[in-house]
Amino acid sequence: xxxxxxxxxxxxxxxxxxxxxxxxxxxxxxxxxxxxxxxxxxxxxxxxxxxxxxxxxxxxxxxxxxxxxxxxxxxxxxxxxxxxxxxxxxxxxxxxxxxxxxxxxxxxxxxxxxxxxxxxxxxxxxxxxxxxxxxxxxxxxxxxxxxxxxxxxxxxxxxxxxxxxxxxxxxxxxxxxxxxxxxxxxxxxxxxxxxxxxxxxxxxxxxxxxxxxxxxxxxxxxxxxxxxxxxxxxxxxxxxxxxxxxxxxxxxxxxxxxxxxxxxxxxxxxxxxxxxxxxxxxxxxxxxxxxxxxxxxxxxxxxxxxxxxxxxxxxxxxxxxxxxxxxxxxxxxxxxxxxxxxxxxxxxxxxxxxxxxxxxxxxxxxxxxxxxxxxxxxxxxxxxxxxxxxxxxxxxxxxxxxxxxxxxxxxxxxxxxxxxxxxxxxxxxxxxxxxxxxxxxxxxxxxxxxxxxxxxxxxxxxxxxxxxxxxxxxxxxxxxxxxxxxxxxxxxxxxxxxxxxxxxxxxxxxxxxxxxxxxxxxxxxxxxxxxxxxxxxxxxxxxxxxxxxxxxxxxxxxxxxxxxxxxxxxxxxxxxxxxxxxxxxxxxxxxxxxxxxxxxxxxxxx
Numbered sequence: 100x101x102x103x104x105x106x107x108x109x110x111x112x113x114x115x116x117x118x119x120x121x122x123x124x125x126x127x128x129x130x131x132x133x134x135x136x137x138x139x140x141x142x143x144x145x146x147x148x149x150x151x152x153x154x155x156x157x158x159x160x161x162x163x164x165x166x167x168x169x170x171x172x173x174x175x176x177x178x179x180x181x182x183x184x185x186x187x188x189x190x191x192x193x194x195x196x197x198x199x200x201x202x203x204x205x206x207x208x209x210x211x212x213x214x215x216x217x218x219x220x221x222x223x224x225x226x227x228x229x230x231x232x233x234x235x236x237x238x239x240x241x242x243x244x245x246x247x248x249x250x251x252x253x254x255x256x257x258x259x260x261x262x263x264x265x266x267x268x269x270x271x272x273x274x275x276x277x278x279x280x281x282x283x284x285x286x287x288x289x290x291x292x293x294x295x296x297x298x299x300x301x302x303x304x305x306x307x308x309x310x311x312x313x314x315x316x317x318x319x320x321x322x323x324x325x326x327x328x329x330x331x332x333x334x335x336x337x338x339x340x341x342x343x344x345x346x347x348x349x350x351x352x353x354x355x356x357x358x359x360x361x362x363x364x365x366x367x368x369x370x371x372x373x374x375x376x377x378x379x380x381x382x383x384x385x386x387x388x389x390x391x392x393x394x395x396x397x398x399x400x401x402x403x404x405x406x407x408x409x410x411x412x413x414x415x416x417x418x419x420x421x422x423x424x425x426x427x428x429x430x431x432x433x434x435x436x437x438x439x440x441x442x443x444x445x446x447x448x449x450x451x452x453x454x455x456x457x458x459x460x461x462x463x464x465x466x467x468x469x470x471x472x473x474x475x476x477x478x479x480x481x482x483x484x485x486x487x488x489x490x491x492x493x494x495x496x497x498x499x500x501x502x503x504x505x506x507x508x509x510x511x512x513x514x515x516x517x518x519x520x521x522x523x524x525x526x527x528x529x530x531x532x533x534x535x536x537x538x539x540x541x542x543x544x545x546x547x548x549x550x551x552x553x554x555x556x557x558x559x560x561x562x563x564x565x566x567x568x569x570x571x572x573x574x575x576x577x578x579x580x581x582x583x584x585x586x587x588x589x590x591x592x593x594x595x596x597x598x599x600x601x602x603x604x605x606x607x608x609x610x611x612x613x614x615x616x617x618x619x620x621x622x623x624x625x626x627x628x629x630x631x632x633x634x635x636x637x638x639x640x641x642x643x644x645x646x647x648x649x650x651x652x653x654x655x656x657x658x659x660x661x662x663x664x665x666x667x668x669x670x671x672x673x674x675x676x677x678x679x680x681x682x683x684x685x686x687x688x689x690x691x692x693x694x695x696x697x698x699x700x701x702x703x704x705x
Contacts, residue, residue: 113187
C-alpha cells in the first residue's frame with residue numbers, strides 16, 4: 100500500500116503487535132501499519148525447530164539486554180534476551196505456555212483498573228490458542244498424567260497451537276509428576292482455571308503435526324498477511340512518536356522511523372500503539388518526550404508529558420537452580436547442549452525424517468507452582484515486610500498478604516529438565532552457555548513468582564541507537580532472598596523422593612558451587628547470590644495503574660495525558676505473572692484489540 104497514512108500504526112511486530120494487526124484488520128475499512136525493527140526469520144530452522152531456540156540467544160534475532168551490575172548479586176551483570184524479530188519473543192523463547200493466576204489478574208483490577216479481572220480475561224486466553232490434547236487412554240495421556248486437563252477452560256479454535264510432549268520414552272517428566280504426587284504436591288486443577296498449585300506437564304506452543312514452533316508470526320500474521328489493509332515493514336527502527344498539543348489532550352499524529360538508512364514519517368489517523376516490549380515501549384515514550392522531566396531535560400529532550408512512572412516498576416522472576424548427575428544409561432539433552440557432532444547429526448536426522456526426537460520439544464516439560472514449604476517462616480510477620488526502608492503501597496501490600504493466604508496460589512515455580520544448567524559463580528549471563536561439566540544431568544530450576552524488588556528501564560541518551568539502561572535490582576528487597584532460599588532448600592526433598600531419586604546417580608556430581616548441604620539456609624542464600632539469573636520474564640515498565648500510584652496507562656491502556664497513544668504488551672502488567680508471561684501477553688492483546696475497536700466505534704459514531 101503506497102500511502103503514508105494509516106488508521107493505526109503499531110510499533111513492534113512482536114507477540115502483542117501481531118495479535119493487534121490480525122484483529123484490527125478484520126474490519127476491511129481499517130488500515131494498519133506494523134513497524135518491526137527485526138527481520139522476518141519465520142523460515143529459519145533455529146526459529147521453527149523447538150529445541151534450537153537456545154541458538155538464537157545473542158544472535159541478530161535478540162535485543163540481548165545487559166543489566167546494570169546487580170548490587171545484591173556481587174555486582175554481576177545479567178543478560179535478558181528478548182526478540183528483535185518478527186514475532187518478537189514468541190519467536191525465540193522456550194515456548195512454555197502457561198497462564199498467570201486468577202488472584203494476580205483480579206489484583207490488576209483492584210489496584211485501580213476497572214474492568215480487569217480473571218473472569219473478564221479468561222475468555223481471551225481461550226480465544227488465543229487451540230489445545231491439542233490426546234484422549235484418556237492414549238499412551239501420551241497416561242505417561243504425562245494429563246488427567247488434570249479441563250477442556251472447558253482451554254482454547255479450541257485460537258491461532259496459537261499448543262501441545263504436550265510425545266516422547267513417552269523419556270522417564271523424567273513422568274517421574275517428576277509421580278514424585279510430586281508422593282509429596283502431596285499433585286496439581287489441583289487445570290492451569291487455565293486460574294486457581295492451582297502443584298506439578299504438571301506444561302504445554303508448549305508447538306504445532307502438533309509439523310512439530311514446529313507456533314508463534315505470533317505463524318499463528319496471527321501468516322494467515323492474514325495478504326489482507327490489503329495490512330502493511331508490515333521489517334527492519335524499521337522507530338525513533339519517536341510525533342505528538343501535538345498539551346496534556347491532557349496530547350494527540351499522537353504519527354511515527355518517525357528509519358528504514359534502509361532513510362528517515363521516514365508515517366501518519367496515524369486514529370491511533371499509535373506501542374507494542375515494542377518491556378524495554379522499548381518506555382524507551383520510545385521517553386524519546387518522544389513522555390517521562391521523568393528531570394531525565395528528559397538532562398538529555399535535552401523537550402518534555403511533552405511529565406510522568407516519572409515511565410520505565411519504573413520493572414519486575415522479573417529471579418531464577419537459580421541445581422543440577423544432579425543422572426544414573427548411567429539415562430538419556431538427557433546434555434550432548435546436544437554441548438553441541439556434540441554425533442548427537443547433533445542423529446537428532447537432526449530424526450527430526451527431518453519424522454519430526455520427532457529431542458529437537459521436537461523445547462526440553463522444558465516439567466512444571467510445578469508451589470507455595471512456601473517452610474511453615475516455620477511467616478514472612479507476613481517479618482519486620483522487613485513492613486519496613487519503611489522497603490515500602491509497598493497499601494494496595495500492593497494487601498495483594499501480597501492475600502497471595503500468601505490463598506491456598507490455591509503459589510510463590511515459586513519449579514521446572515525440571517533433563518539437561519545440565521549452567522549455574523555457578525562464573526555464570527555471567529544465561530542458563531544456556533558453554534562450559535558444561537562432563538556427564539548427564541537433571542536440573543531443577545526455581546524462580547520466585549512475586550518478588551518484592553522493583554527496578555527500572557530508562558534511556559541513557561537522546562540517540563535512539565544507544566541501548567537502554569536496565570536495572571531489575573534483583574533481590575534488592577531482602578525478603579526476596581529469604582523466600583527464595585526456602586524454596587531452593589526444598590529441591591533437596593524433591594530429588595531425594597521416589598521415583599525421581601532412582602533416576603539420579605547416588606553420590607553423583609552436581610553443578611559448580613552447589614552447596615554440600617542443600618538444606619543449609621545460609622549456604623543456600625550465598626549460592627543464590629552467586630548464581631541468580633533472569634528467567635526472561637520482564638514486565639511492568641508502563642504499568643496500568645492510577646497515575647498517582649505509579650501508572651503510565653489507564654485501564655483502556657491509553658497513555659496518561661494523551662487521547663490516542665496506547666501501549667499493549669507485557670509492560671502494562673501492574674503486577675508480574677505467575678510463570679512465563681507469553682500466554683498472558685496473547686490474552687491481554689486480544690482484549691486490547693476489543694477495547695480499541697470499541698473506542699474506534701465511539702469515535703466514528705457507530
